[in-house]
Amino acid sequence: MTLLKVDDLVVEHRTPGRPVVRAVAGASLSVAAGEVVGLVGESGCGKSTLARTVCGIGRPASGTVSFQGRPVTPLGLRRRDPSLTGIQMVFQDPYASLNPRRRVGDQIADGLRTAADTSTTPADLLDRVGLPREFATRYPHEFSGGQRQRIAIARALAARPSLLIGDEPISALDASAQAQVARLMRDLAVESGAGLLFISHDLSVVRLIADRIAVMYLGKIVETGRTDEVWADPRHPYTRALLGAIPAPDGAGVLPAELPGDVPDPASPPAGCRFHPRCPKVMDVCREREPEFGPVACWLHEPA
Amino acid sequence: MSERHETAAGDGVLAIEGLTVAIRGKEILRGVDLTLEPGRVHGLAGESGSGKTMTGLAVLGLLPHGARVAGRIALAGRDLLSLPPKQLNAVRGAEVAMVFQDPATSLHPMLTVGRQLTEHMRHHLRLSRGEARERAIDLMRKVRIPGPEEAIGRYPHQFSGGMRQRIAIAVALACAPKVLIADEPTTALDVTVQAGILRLLRGLCDDLGLAVLLVTHDLGVMSAVADEVSVMKDGLVVETGPRGQVLVEPRHAYTRALLDSLPENAGNAAAATAGAEPSEGEPA
Numbered sequence: 001m002t003l004l005k006v007d008d009l010v011v012e013h014r015t016p017g018r019p020v021v022r023a024v025a026g027a028s029l030s031v032a033a034g035e036v037v038g039l040v041g042e043s044g045c046g047k048s049t050l051a052r053t054v055c056g057i058g059r060p061a062s063g064t065v066s067f068q069g070r071p072v073t074p075l076g077l078r079r080r081d082p083s084l085t086g087i088q089m090v091f092q093d094p095y096a097s098l099n100p101r102r103r104v105g106d107q108i109a110d111g112l113r114t115a116a117d118t119s120t121t122p123a124d125l126l127d128r129v130g131l132p133r134e135f136a137t138r139y140p141h142e143f144s145g146g147q148r149q150r151i152a153i154a155r156a157l158a159a160r161p162s163l164l165i166g167d168e169p170i171s172a173l174d175a176s177a178q179a180q181v182a183r184l185m186r187d188l189a190v191e192s193g194a195g196l197l198f199i200s201h202d203l204s205v206v207r208l209i210a211d212r213i214a215v216m217y218l219g220k221i222v223e224t225g226r227t228d229e230v231w232a233d234p235r236h237p238y239t240r241a242l243l244g245a246i247p248a249p250d251g252a253g254v255l256p257a258e259l260p261g262d263v264p265d266p267a268s269p270p271a272g273c274r275f276h277p278r279c280p281k282v283m284d285v286c287r288e289r290e291p292e293f294g295p296v297a298c299w300l301h302e303p304a
Numbered sequence: 305m306s307e308r309h310e311t312a313a314g315d316g317v318l319a320i321e322g323l324t325v326a327i328r329g330k331e332i333l334r335g336v337d338l339t340l341e342p343g344r345v346h347g348l349a350g351e352s353g354s355g356k357t358m359t360g361l362a363v364l365g366l367l368p369h370g371a372r373v374a375g376r377i378a379l380a381g382r383d384l385l386s387l388p389p390k391q392l393n394a395v396r397g398a399e400v401a402m403v404f405q406d407p408a409t410s411l412h413p414m415l416t417v418g419r420q421l422t423e424h425m426r427h428h429l430r431l432s433r434g435e436a437r438e439r440a441i442d443l444m445r446k447v448r449i450p451g452p453e454e455a456i457g458r459y460p461h462q463f464s465g466g467m468r469q470r471i472a473i474a475v476a477l478a479c480a481p482k483v484l485i486a487d488e489p490t491t492a493l494d495v496t497v498q499a500g501i502l503r504l505l506r507g508l509c510d511d512l513g514l515a516v517l518l519v520t521h522d523l524g525v526m527s528a529v530a531d532e533v534s535v536m537k538d539g540l541v542v543e544t545g546p547r548g549q550v551l552v553e554p555r556h557a558y559t560r561a562l563l564d565s566l567p568e569n570a571g572n573a574a575a576a577t578a579g580a581e582p583s584e585g586e587p588a
């Protein structure tokens with residue numbers, strides 16, 4: 001069953017006196033119940049903007065977002081649409097997920113109340129994310145970066161969402177804690193039938209937990225597929241560059257390759273295929289026409 | 305070039321010796337020793353909560369209120385721990401700069417990023433307004449921010465998380481410090497942009513003799529740029545050595561456990577989890 005459906009979504013950031021930034025430029029994506037979808041892509045390509053729009057923060061310029069079959073409408077400033085409490089987001093900046101002036105235990109308790117959960121305690125949730133139970137009485141600033149991220153996850157999990165969105169939720173954790181917390185998030189999805197949209201730059205973690213991945217470049221999804229298949233056979237040249245730039249922990253001191261060319265500006269995207277100025281396989285058609293198809297939006301992979 | 309010039313441990317530009325920090329009676333650092341040398345990247349890994357950030361904050365004199373600190377932090381002969389606040393202020397930003405783990409800490413939300421870049425430069429490097437602006441644009445380009453001329457007029461919230469992180473790096477580099485403490489500076493970056501930033505840091509070390517303390521939990525990043533690697537656990541450095549040794553033949557059990565837990569090494573079990581269909585017969 002499709003839980004979340006994002007269809008041809010366009011989101012713009014407007015600032016008076018500045019060019020319009022089309023951060024999401026026609027992106028489509030779906031997450032099924034019990035499914036983990038990894039969203040990866042270049043820094044600044046629009047992942048957080050997309051995620052926030054899914055949560056009802058910000059208004060799409062066009063396109064639709066629907067959750068459990070109903071359209072997601074932008075939140076009023078004061079109240080969340082009650083049907084949207086089924087979506088929980090762990091923000092990229094853990095400070096944005098947590099209130100600095102309240103004890104973390106109380107904040108986790110809010111989540112438990114949302115879920116009408118009377119048997120779990122905040123300390124139980126801290127325990128699940130690998131933190132000591134007695135941390136419940138502390139304030140957010142008393143924690144290290146990685147501890148704070150785990151608290152934000154505990155708070156989101158407490159509300160038993162049907163869709164959990166994690167925006168770089170475990171970027172500050174070491175490898176062993178990452179694997180543990182990533183699995184915890186995955187188990188939540190698989191066991192309770194919730195969906196998980198997992199945004200991460202850490203491709204080894206995405207590979208570990210995602211059933212499917214979506215690769216984003218400059219506001220568009222350029223490749224989607226089952227994680228193992230994309231890994232074994234990345235087809236979009238951007239996906240290839242991305243997978244090729246993962247530094248190996250082999251102690252050899254080799255600097256990974258950078259993409260050639262400048263990072264593009266979403267306020268003035270290149271004509272034709274958005275990746276063409278940096279693409280090693282660029283052809284004439286790429287400069288002229290945008291490949292508006294999937295699962296691989298590249299003229300080398302046009303569906304028959 | 306990549307051989308260690310092991311002349312004397314004393315030629316480090318920054319030497320941390322027996323650093324201890326306690327907050328409300330709780331010991332957070334229990335005697336940390338680390339030496340940074342010009343032109344070299346010293347990688348610092350370790351368990352979450354082991355005290356990596358506290359070590360960096362201690363060097364800058366930015367520990368949380370009520371923290372009790374002891375030991376020595378020598379910067380070119382001066383002990384930073386006993387420096388009067390005014391002199392420490394002059395050191396901070398000009399000689400030693402830090403990229404904070406949380407980019408929100410590095411950037412002021414109400415000032416344009418151009419202003420944040422130029423303010424320090426004009427003060428510390430005595431540049432004119434025009435020169436400072438040129439240098440700011442150049443720094444923005446170096447950290448791969450698109451449209452740098454226009455971007456310097458924007459506020460932090462108008463950038464993505466990874467862009468803010470890169471701008472924080474630009475701010476730290478603005479006054480050409482001798483020592484850079486970079487606390488997880490690439491966690492918000494995809495691997496291709498990260499490659500650009502690592503090349504930038506490596507270049508500053510090789511060309512200008514910058515000394516870097518690079519805090520990172522990403523052993524791939526560590527492997528790509530660090531010359532020396534130290535590993536922390538429970539407020540202590542438990543292992544230090546050349547990159548090739550620590551990442552290949554670690555001596556300490558915790559380092560070994562870290563390497564073993566990498567998805568690359570735990571690969572098979574991991575692939576099985578991700579590939580598996582949601583198990584049947586388990587109603588949601």
Ligand SMILES: Nc1ncnc2c1ncn2[C@@H]1O[C@H](COP(=O)(O)OP(=O)(O)OP(=O)(O)O)[C@@H](O)[C@H]1O
Nearest residue numbers: 142143144145146147352353354355356357358368
């Ligand atoms: N203001 C504070 N008051 C009390 N304890 C604190 C405070 N800030 C941090 N701590 C504790 O100090 C210890 C070291 O924290 P530090 O931030 O240095 O860890 P870290 O190694 O940087 O971890 P991470 O990788 O998660 O960022 C942690 O156990 C943390 O809970």
Ligand SMILES: Nc1ncnc2c1ncn2[C@@H]1O[C@H](COP(=O)(O)OP(=O)(O)OP(=O)(O)O)[C@@H](O)[C@H]1O
Nearest residue numbers: 013023043044045046047048049462463464465466
């Ligand atoms: N409030 C805003 N006003 C103007 N532009 C914005 C605003 N927020 C984001 N942008 C721009 O929109 C684009 C997409 O930003 P977004 O935060 O969605 O990227 P991202 O993919 O999450 O990147 P990262 O991986 O670095 O977090 C960027 O070019 C950014 O500069």
Ligand SMILES: [Mg+2]
Nearest residue numbers: 048092464465
């Ligand atoms: Mg983001």
Ligand SMILES: [Mg+2]
Nearest residue numbers: 144145357405
């Ligand atoms: Mg830290």
